[in-house]
Amino acid sequence: xxxxxxxxxxxxxxxxxxxxxxxxxxxxxxxxxxxxxxxxxxxxxxxxxxxxxxxxxxxxxxxxxxxxxxxxxxxxxxxxxxxxxxxxxxxxxxxxxxxxxxxxxxxxxxxxxxxxxxxxxxxxxxxxxxxxxxxxxxxxxxxxxxxxxxxxxxxxxxxxxxxxxxxxxxxxxxxxxxxxxxxxxxxxxxxxxxxxxxxxxxxxxxxxxxxxxxxxxxxxxxxxxxx
Numbered sequence: 001x002x003x004x005x006x007x008x009x010x011x012x013x014x015x016x017x018x019x020x021x022x023x024x025x026x027x028x029x030x031x032x033x034x035x036x037x038x039x040x041x042x043x044x045x046x047x048x049x050x051x052x053x054x055x056x057x058x059x060x061x062x063x064x065x066x067x068x069x070x071x072x073x074x075x076x077x078x079x080x081x082x083x084x085x086x087x088x089x090x091x092x093x094x095x096x097x098x099x100x101x102x103x104x105x106x107x108x109x110x111x112x113x114x115x116x117x118x119x120x121x122x123x124x125x126x127x128x129x130x131x132x133x134x135x136x137x138x139x140x141x142x143x144x145x146x147x148x149x150x151x152x153x154x155x156x157x158x159x160x161x162x163x164x165x166x167x168x169x170x171x172x173x174x175x176x177x178x179x180x181x182x183x184x185x186x187x188x189x190x191x192x193x194x195x196x197x198x199x200x201x202x203x204x205x206x207x208x209x210x211x212x213x214x215x216x217x218x219x220x221x222x223x224x225x226x227x
């Protein structure tokens with residue numbers, strides 16, 4: 001199913017801000033094309049920093065909602081799996097949560113993480129998404145793509161599965177919205193030259209664009225495509 005003809009798009013990411021770093025441009029592109037885009041965040045994004053604080057969690061979710069609105073996403077949901085400890089959660093629990101999300105929202109196109117990322121939650125997320133989106137008879141998911149996340153994909157090291165893009169999506173008209181959405185996550189941003197700075201995010205988009213003859217792009221690995 002082609003990009004322009006896709007009507008239901010799911011972005012399934014490990015932590016708040018991953019959905020912007022890896023997929024912010026395509027979220028805006030799909031929304032602009034008239035698709036309904038729903039986001040699922042699997043882990044809290046806070047627990048690894050110490051005791052989970054309710055007010056901090058509420059603030060982070062509010063930031064996520066604001067970021068999603070800037071990009072035109074229809075909704076963002078939070079699953080509350082333990083941050084940076086998803087390898088301690090039975091995989092079946094994660095799979096079932098994603099299956100429930102997709103049962104309520106039968107997406108045709110799903111974006112998730114790269115299996116070679118440094119962050120363990122990203123790796124669990126891809127395995128769970130692949131399982132939940134297996135091509136059973138009657139399954140709605142036709143396209144499944146893995147994206148890259150600044151400071152998780154690029155820091156994985158030489159022994160990790162490399163991120164070798166198979167396709168690029170033009171986000172030239174969406175890059176400023178991606179950056180504005182990421183700016184909602186003020187506490188997740190770092191000053192340049194950190195990989196998770198606004199300058200680095202722009203540079204990454206322009207670098208991927210240059211590989212494809214575009215002003216800016218997001219790059220993906222095709223995990224599955226049915227046509």
